[in-house]
Amino acid sequence: xxxxxxxxxxxxxxxxxxxxxxxxxxxxxxxxxxxxxxxxxxxxxxxxxxxxxxxxxxxxxxxxxxxxxxxxxxxxxxxx
Numbered sequence: 001x002x003x004x005x006x007x008x009x010x011x012x013x014x015x016x017x018x019x020x021x022x023x024x025x026x027x028x029x030x031x032x033x034x035x036x037x038x039x040x041x042x043x044x045x046x047x048x049x050x051x052x053x054x055x056x057x058x059x060x061x062x063x064x065x066x067x068x069x070x071x072x073x074x075x076x077x078x079x080x
Contacts, residue, residue, distance in 0.1 A: 002026040003051035027052040029064045033072050041067065 005011040005023050016023050023044050031038040041064050046052060 001028075001052045001057060024049070025051050027056055027060055029057070029060045031064050031068045031071065033068055038068055038071050 002008050002011070003025055005026060011023075011026075013023075015021075021044070025045055027043040029041050031040060041060060043052070043056075043060060046056070
C-alpha cells in the first residue's frame with residue numbers, strides 16, 4: 001500500500017502523463033500459485049480519496065486468490 005505516491009521514490013508519473021489520470025494512492029497485491037508468481041493486481045486511488053486501509057488489502061488479497069485459482073485452472077485446461 002502506498003498512501004501518497006508523491007512520497008514514493010519508485011513511483012513514476014509517466015503513466016499519469018500519458019493517461020491524464022492523477023494517481024494519489026496505490027494498493028498492489030500479488031497473484032501467486034504457491035511460490036510461483038503469476039502477476040499482480042493494482043488498484044489506483046479510492047473513490048473517497050482516502051488512503052487504502054487493511055480492510056481494502058484483505059479484500060484485494062481475496063480477489064487475488066480467486067484470480068490466481070482461475071488462472072491456474074485455465075492453464076491446466078490448456079495443458080500448460
